Every structure is written in C-alpha cells, then in structure tokens.
Amino acid sequence: MAAHVKVVARFRPVDTEDSLAVLVEDAQTVRMMRGAADLNAAFTFDRVFPMHAHQRDVFEYGIMDTVSDVLRGYNGTIFAYGQTGSGKTHTMMGPDIDHEELRGIIPRITEQIFSNILASPPALEYTVKVSYMEIYMERIRDLLVPQHDNLSIQQDTSKGVHVKGLSEYYVSSAAEVFELLRQGSTTRAVSATRMNTESSRSHSIVLFTIKQRNIETGSTKTGNLYLVDLAGSEKVGKSGASGQTLEEAKKINKSLSTLGMVINALTDGRSSHVPYRDSKLTRILQESLGGNSRTTLLVNCSPTAYNAEETLSTLRFGVRAKRIQNNAHVNAELSPMELRVMLQKANQQSAHYRKQIDTLERELVQWRAGESVPQSAWASTSVHASPVRSPTRSTVSLAETDELHEQLAEKEGIEQALRKELGTARTQTSEANERIFTLETEIQALQLHSDALAFARDEAVAQIEIVREMPPPAAPPIEREKGRDERLEDMFASLQLEHRPGVDTILALVDRLSLPGGQLSPEEVRMLRDTIIQEQVMLSEQIHTVRIHAQELSVLRLQKHALSERIGALQQRYDLITDHIGALEHGFRLGDETGGQLASLRRMLEEQTTASQLNTSNEVLHLEGLLTTRAEETVDLARSLDDLRASHDEQKQALHHLRLAVTADGTEAGPEAMQRLVDASELMEKSRELVTVRLREYERLKQQLMQGLRERSEKIVEMEMAMEEMQDQYKMLLETLNLRVQQRKMGILERHLEQLASVQRRLVEQNSALKQDMATADKRVAARNERIQALEEDLYATRQRLKVREERAMQDTENFSFGRIAKPMRGAGAVDASELKPKGGWFFSAK
Numbered sequence: 001m002a003a004h005v006k007v008v009a010r011f012r013p014v015d016t017e018d019s020l021a022v023l024v025e026d027a028q029t030v031r032m033m034r035g036a037a038d039l040n041a042a043f044t045f046d047r048v049f050p051m052h053a054h055q056r057d058v059f060e061y062g063i064m065d066t067v068s069d070v071l072r073g074y075n076g077t078i079f080a081y082g083q084t085g086s087g088k089t090h091t092m093m094g095p096d097i098d099h100e101e102l103r104g105i106i107p108r109i110t111e112q113i114f115s116n117i118l119a120s121p122p123a124l125e126y127t128v129k130v131s132y133m134e135i136y137m138e139r140i141r142d143l144l145v146p147q148h149d150n151l152s153i154q155q156d157t158s159k160g161v162h163v164k165g166l167s168e169y170y171v172s173s174a175a176e177v178f179e180l181l182r183q184g185s186t187t188r189a190v191s192a193t194r195m196n197t198e199s200s201r202s203h204s205i206v207l208f209t210i211k212q213r214n215i216e217t218g219s220t221k222t223g224n225l226y227l228v229d230l231a232g233s234e235k236v237g238k239s240g241a242s243g244q245t246l247e248e249a250k251k252i253n254k255s256l257s258t259l260g261m262v263i264n265a266l267t268d269g270r271s272s273h274v275p276y277r278d279s280k281l282t283r284i285l286q287e288s289l290g291g292n293s294r295t296t297l298l299v300n301c302s303p304t305a306y307n308a309e310e311t312l313s314t315l316r317f318g319v320r321a322k323r324i325q326n327n328a329h330v331n332a333e334l335s336p337m338e339l340r341v342m343l344q345k346a347n348q349q350s351a352h353y354r355k356q357i358d359t360l361e362r363e364l365v366q367w368r369a370g371e372s373v374p375q376s377a378w379a380s381t382s383v384h385a386s387p388v389r390s391p392t393r394s395t396v397s398l399a400e401t402d403e404l405h406e407q408l409a410e411k412e413g414i415e416q417a418l419r420k421e422l423g424t425a426r427t428q429t430s431e432a433n434e435r436i437f438t439l440e441t442e443i444q445a446l447q448l449h450s451d452a453l454a455f456a457r458d459e460a461v462a463q464i465e466i467v468r469e470m471p472p473p474a475a476p477p478i479e480r481e482k483g484r485d486e487r488l489e490d491m492f493a494s495l496q497l498e499h500r501p502g503v504d505t506i507l508a509l510v511d512r513l514s515l516p517g518g519q520l521s522p523e524e525v526r527m528l529r530d531t532i533i534q535e536q537v538m539l540s541e542q543i544h545t546v547r548i549h550a551q552e553l554s555v556l557r558l559q560k561h562a563l564s565e566r567i568g569a570l571q572q573r574y575d576l577i578t579d580h581i582g583a584l585e586h587g588f589r590l591g592d593e594t595g596g597q598l599a600s601l602r603r604m605l606e607e608q609t610t611a612s613q614l615n616t617s618n619e620v621l622h623l624e625g626l627l628t629t630r631a632e633e634t635v636d637l638a639r640s641l642d643d644l645r646a647s648h649d650e651q652k653q654a655l656h657h658l659r660l661a662v663t664a665d666g667t668e669a670g671p672e673a674m675q676r677l678v679d680a681s682e683l684m685e686k687s688r689e690l691v692t693v694r695l696r697e698y699e700r701l702k703q704q705l706m707q708g709l710r711e712r713s714e715k716i717v718e719m720e721m722a723m724e725e726m727q728d729q730y731k732m733l734l735e736t737l738n739l740r741v742q743q744r745k746m747g748i749l750e751r752h753l754e755q756l757a758s759v760q761r762r763l764v765e766q767n768s769a770l771k772q773d774m775a776t777a778d779k780r781v782a783a784r785n786e787r788i789q790a791l792e793e794d795l796y797a798t799r800q801r802l803k804v805r806e807e808r809a810m811q812d813t814e815n816f817s818f819g820r821i822a823k824p825m826r827g828a829g830a831v832d833a834s835e836l837k838p839k840g841g842w843f844f845s846a847k
C-alpha cells in the first residue's frame with residue numbers, strides 16, 4: 001500500500017502572543033509572518049495544530065490510525081522533529097500520564113494497543129514486546145538494560161534491520177509498558193543547556209513489536225511500531241553548546257543532517273543512493289523512510305519570532321518529508337498447516353544440522369590437529385535447508401516460534417562459519433596432498449631410474465671384469481708366420497735322413513767292384529759290410545718311421561674327426577651368437593647404424609664360418625686323398641723294402657762268397673777260388689744293379705715320402721694355424737660383441753645419467769618450490785591457527801559477555817516482574833475501551 005509520509009505540524013504555546021512569527025491559517029496551512037528571511041511563506045501539511053491544540057486531538061488525528069495499522073500487521077513509525085524546547089517530548093510522552101488531557105502520544109498508543117487487543121475477536125491471539133533505546137553520541141544504548149551501551153545494527157531475512165542484543169520485554173498491560181518506560185527514562189542522557197535545562201540530547205526510540213495470531217486459521221501478522229523522540233535540531237551556536245557538549249551537538253547534528261540527506265535523496269527524484277548507513281538513526285529508521293512502514297512525522301515548532309529561523313527550517317524539513325512515499329504491506333506469516341509442514345522439515349533439518357555440525361566439528365578438530373581426513377570421509381557440505389524456524393508442536397505459540405527462529409539463525413551462522421573454515425582447510429590440504437602425490441610419483445620414477453642405472457653399472461663392471469680376465473690377444477700374423485716356419489723347420493729337422501753318406505759309400509764301393517779288375521781291400525769290404533749293416537738299421541728305422549706315419553695318419557683321422565666335431569660346436573656357437581645378436585638387436589632397439597654394424601658383423605662371421613667350413617671340407621677331402629696316396633706309397637715302400645731286404649740278403653751271400661774267395665792272407669788263388677770269385681763278382685754285379693735300382697726307387701719313394709710329409713706337415717700346420725686363427729677370430733668376435741654391448745650399455749648408461757641429472761634438477765627445483773609452498777602453507781596454517789585462536793577467544797569472550805548479560809538480564813527480570821515470558825492476549829470482543837483505561841498517574845509523578 002503506497003502512501004506518503006503523513007506530516008503533522010504542532011506549535012507549542014507561548015506566554016505572550018505579541019512576538020509570534022507564524023500564522024496558522026487553517027487546519028493544514030501555516031505561514032511565516034516575521035523573524036525569518038522567507039516571510040509570507042506558506043507551508044501545507046496533513047494537519048497543523050496551533051498552540052493550544054489538545055493532546056487528544058493530535059493523537060486521534062495523526063496517530064490512532066497508525067496504531068490500528070500496526071495491529072493489523074503493518075509497520076508504523078511516528079517521530080517528532082523540532083528544535084530543543086519545541087514540544088517534542090511534550091507531544092510524544094506528555095507532561096502527565098495521569099492527566100486525561102495532558103498525557104502524550106506514547107501513553108495513548110499504549111492504552112490503545114491493549115484496548116484494541118481486548119476489543120479484537122477472541123480468535124486473535126496477540127503478543128506484545130517492548131524495547132526502549134536511545135542513540136547518544138552515535139552509540140545505541142538499551143535503556144532497559146543500561147549495560148548494553150554500544151549495540152550494533154544488523155540485518156537478516158527474518159528480522160530485517162534490527163538492533164542486535166536489544167532487550168525485548170513481553171507486556172500484557174499498559175501499566176507494564178509504563179513501568180518499562182519509566183525505567184528507561186531514568187537512564188536517558190540529559191544535559192542542561194541554556195535553552196532547555198531538561199532537554200534530551202539523545203534520540204529516544206520506543207519499539208512495540210505486536211504479533212497477531214489467528215488461532216482458528218493459524219495466520220500470523222507482525223507489526224513494528226517505532227516511536228521516536230528526536231534530539232533538538234537547533235543550531236550549535238544557538239544552543240550555546242561548547243567543549244564536550246559541542247562534540248555532542250555535532251554528532252547529534254550528524255544524525256539529523258543525515259536524516260535530512262536521506263529525506264532529500266528520497267524526494268529529489270535524482271539520487272540513486274540513499275545514505276541510510278551514514279548514521280545509526282537513519283539506519284534504524286530505514287524502513288520508516290521510503291520503505292515498509294506507515295510513517296507519521298510530527299514537526300514541533302516554536303511560534304516565536306526568536307525561533308523563527310529554526311521554525312522555518314523545521315517547516316521546510318516537514319515539507320520535504322511529506323514527499324516521501326512509503327510502500328507498506330502486512331507482515332503476514334505462514335498458515336498453521338504450512339507452518340506445521342515446515343516445522344517438521346525444520347525439525348528434520350535441525351537434527352540434520354546438529355548431526356552435520358557435530359560431524360564438521362569432529363572433522364575440523366582432526367584438520368586442526370594436522371591430521372588428514374580422506375575425501376571419502378569428508379562431511380557433506382551441501383546445504384538443502386531453507387530458513388524455517390519453528391518449534392515442533394502443532395499448537396506452537398508465537399514466542400516459542402521466535403525463540404526457535406533465533407536458535408536456528410544462530411546455528412546457521414555457526415554452521416556457515418564452520419563450513420567456510422572447513423572448506424578452506426580442505427582446499428589447502430587437497431593442494432598439499434596433490435603436491436605430495438606428484439613428488440612421490442617423481443621420486444618413484446627416479447628410484448626406478450636409479451635402480452636401472454645401478455643394474456647397468458653392475459653389469460658394466462661385470463663385463464669389465466670379464467674383459468680384464470680374458471687371455472691376451474693373439475699374436476700378430478708375422479709372428480704366427482714366423483712360428484709356422486720354425487715349426488716346419490723343426491719337423492723337417494726331425495725327419496731329416498742321415499743315412500745319405502752311407503748310401504753314397506756303398507754306391508762308390510759297388511762302382512769300384514763293377515770296374516774291370518776292381519777289387520776291394522779287406523778294409524773296404526769291412527766298411528761296405530758296416531755300411532750295409534747301418535743301412536739295414538736305417539731301413540728298420542724307416543720301416544718304423546713308416547709305421548709311425550701310419551699312426552700319425554690315424555691321429556690325423558682322429559684330428560679330422562675332432563675338427564669336424566669342433567666345426568659343429570663352432571656352428572652351434574655361431575647359431576647361439578646369432579640368436580644373441582638378434583636378442584640384443586631386439587632388446588636394445590638399435591638404430592640403423594648399429595643394426596648395420598651388427599648385420600655386417602654377422603655377415604663377416606657367416607662368411608668366415610662358411611669359408612672355414614669350405615676350407616676344412618676341402619682339407620678333409622685332400623687329407624683323405626693324401627691318406628690314400630700315402631697308403632699306396634706305404635705299400636710300395638714296403639714292397640721296395642722287401643726287395644731291398646732280398647737284395648741285401650744276396651749282397652750278404654755275395655760277401656760271404658767274396659770272403660771265402662779272399663783268404664785272410666791272400667794265398668788262395670786256385671781255379672775253384674777264382675770261379676767263386678767270378679760268381680761272387682757276378683752276384684755282386686747283379687746285387688749292385690739291383691741295389692742301384694732299389695736305391696733309386698727308394699730315393700724316389702723317399703723323395704715322394706718327404707714331399708708328402710712336407711705337404712702333410714704344412715697342411716697340419718696350416719690347419720692348426722687356421723684353427724688358432726679361427727679361435728682368435730672367434731675371440732675377437734666375442735670381444736667385438738662384448739665391446740659393442742658394452743658400448744651400447746655405456747650409451748644407455750650415459751643417457752640414463754643425463755636423464756637422472758635432468759630429473760634431479762627438476763626434483764631440486766620442485767623441492768625448492770615445495771619448500772616455498774610449504775613455507776606459504778605454514779604461514780597460512782599459522783594464520784589460520786591464529787584466526788582459530790582469535791575466533792576461540794572471541795567465542796570465549798562472547799560467551800562470557802553472554803553470561804554477564806544473562807546475569808544482568810536475570811537481575812533486570814527480577815527488577816521487572818514481567819517481560820521474559822510471553823503473555824499471549826486474546827480479544828474479548830466488543831469491549832468498551834473506556835473500561836480499560838489505566839487508573840494510575842505514576843509515570844510523570846515519579847519523573
């Protein structure tokens with residue numbers, strides 16, 4: 001319901017009307033007549049009360065409707081504005097509450113509230129609360145609990161703008177209200193000034209909070225009524241204030257000037273910002289000025305010319321305030337059914353909140369203790385609650401509902417603070433856990449690298465040891481050739497025949513016998529005989545040698561067989577090496593270059609092996625042929641030896657005949673002797689020829705045998721050297737392979753070392769970053785701990801203050817025999833309000 005602020009002007013009476021500066025032209029118009037610059041200025045208000053207007057008239061016109069509205073659930077505000085001594089307190093409170101005519105608005109309002117309640121339908125149940133405060137030097141003081149001398153203003157969804165901690169007293173009669181007002185009036189700050197020794201220099205505010213509940217429908221309505229007696233609005237110089245009182249006046253003027261600025265902002269149509277927050281007064285009256293309230297402004301003025309300027313200012317203030325448009329509406333609450341449903345929800349949510357708060361507190365204790373709570377065990381921070389504040393019973397009273405509202409609001413505040421703090425702790429811990437996890441992962445990777453490098457290092461050391469323990473490399477080819485020649489020389493030296501002089505001697509002697517008249521002396525015959533014996537011995541030796549050669553042939557066959565087996569073993573080993581190279585190629589994933597080298601090495605090995613196999617096969621074939629040839633030659637040699645042996649026998653027989661023909665002394669020379677000699681000579685001739693033939697044949701065979709032996713020896717030596725060379729090549733190949741593998745491993749080791757160094761650098765950098773983060777986290781934790789400690793100290797201090805306040809409240813309760821317990825009142829129907837008038841006039845008599 002949109003409505004302008006109702007403005008009522010009232011002029012206080014004066015002793016003499018000679019110096020009046022204003023003229024009340026009619027019930028709504030007043031004109032300045034003298035004493036001010038703006039003469040003849042007319043001001044129109046909703047109502048203008050002249051000097052001798054009655055208190056009842058002022059109340060009935062300007063106030064009564066507002067009280068009715070508040071009882072119907074609207075907010076209402078009535079405030080008196082004017083210079084000191086202009087009659088604000090007279091109008092608001094009145095000089096005598098017992099006096100039917102003199103009592104002011106507040107007593108009349110009080111009586112009307114209760115009379116209206118009693119006259120209301122019985123289905124309506126009311127509770128009335130009263131608060132009383134003053135704003136002095138921009139400090140809010142609870143006049144009913146004087147210890148509450150610096151209260152703060154807060155705003156929330158349930159109570160709107162309100163003074164936190166302001167005491168509220170449940171009242172059920174006008175007398176109780178008057179008793180509270182009297183209690184508050186004793187604590188008001190009063191400072192004497194030249195203009196009015198009883199002037200109040202503070203803003204006093206009486207607050208009625210009236211709640212109406214229809215017990216049949218369950219609907220509730222709440223109306224707040226602010227009754228404000230402002231401090232004097234006169235100029236500082238005129239009030240005569242100085243020193244400390246000057247500061248007071250400035251602060252008083254600050255609230256009033258802010259009030260003027262608020263009204264200007266609300267009425268000039270240009271301002272986008274209304275400075276409600278610039279003073280405590282305007283902050284409290286925020287809803288009264290341009291908000292949800294039905295507001296009446298009483299401008300109190302002095303009609304004298306002496307106060308003309310202040311009067312003119314006051315009237316202008318009233319004119320501006322009149323343009324303020326409020327938008328009042330009934331503060332209705334939910335029906336019982338809705339409330340019941342919400343109460344059940346609230347109960348469930350309350351239980352849930354309690355449980356969740358306990359969980360959060362337990363988790364917070366763990367976080368504070370530096371412990372880590374796994375994310376799966378985190379308490380849920382989701383909020384599903386709606387602001388419902390009601391008790392559990394279906395027939396709940398308004399007072400109980402209010403208390404539950406407050407409890408839930410307080411719990412919500414605690415829970416929100418806990419949630420916020422817990423969220424911060426969780427975030428910080430999650431960040432720290434992520435950093436720790438990252439570092440642990442890198443440390444594990446580094447550990448794996450380190451293990452791999454340690455393994456490679458051990459393997460390299462083992463390879464080095466193997467290489468170190470290897471036999472020295474084979475002799476160079478020149479030395480091998482030299483050894484080959486020496487071995488051949490030795491072999492020929494061992495096979496050198498030394499019977500050549502003997503044969504030559506025999507041949508020479510036989511040649512002499514074959515000459516005509518050739519004869520041999522006994523010495524020559526003896527030498528021939530000895531030579532033949534030596535030759536026989538040598539023949540025996542040659543036969544033995546042939547046998548030895550036969551044995552050697554057997555040995556050669558065995559060697560051939562062993563060589564074949566060795567070739568097979570080498571082939572197997574080559575296959576193993578090939579497989580090993582393949583595994584290395586696969587394991588190390590060699591590059592093209594290394595793969596090419598290994599392929600080349602493999603080809604070389606294969607070629608060498610193939611050539612060696614071919615040579616060996618050829619050699620075996622050649623040896624087999626040689627063996628056959630040698631066997632044949634051996635047979636021929638044996639045959640020659642048999643012939644030689646037969647020739648030798650013949651020679652022996654001829655020598656015997658010759659020995660018979662030649663006597664020892666040379667005297668036997670008869671025909672018979674000569675015939676034997678001729679026979680012997682013939683026999684010798686034949687023997688000589690046979691020996692010559694055999695010797696030549698023997699020589700040929702011997703030459704062939706020597707040649708064969710030489711060739712065989714050469715082959716054997718070459719085979720041995722080939723074998724050794726193959727062994728050397730095999731060793732070199734192994735060395736080469738080991739060297740390749742070692743080089744490959746060294747390369748891998750170097751790469752691993754580079755990676756390790758890189759990772760170590762990163763680790764060092766991350767370690768330093770982690771240290772910085774840890775330092776920052778420590779600072780945060782320290783700051784958080786300090787904050788927690790401060791909060792705990794604040795909580796402790798708050799509890800102590802609460803305890804003190806409760807004690808004081810208990811004292812105050814003891815002082816007031818009422819106020820802390822809701823006293824629901826019900827209407828009695830059409831009751832004559834006149835019957836409910838208070839009987840006593842104690843208020844102002846006590847003052």
Ligand SMILES: Nc1ncnc2c1ncn2[C@@H]1O[C@H](COP(=O)(O)OP(=O)(O)OP(=O)(O)O)[C@@H](O)[C@H]1O
Binds near residue numbers: 084090095231
């Ligand atoms: N309408 C009136 N009829 C009779 N006396 C009045 C009227 N208005 C004011 N007075 C008297 O004038 C004197 C000053 O009035 P009052 O204390 O109400 O002024 P005030 O504006 O409240 O001053 P302050 O700002 O200091 O509180 C009082 O003695 C009061 O009785």
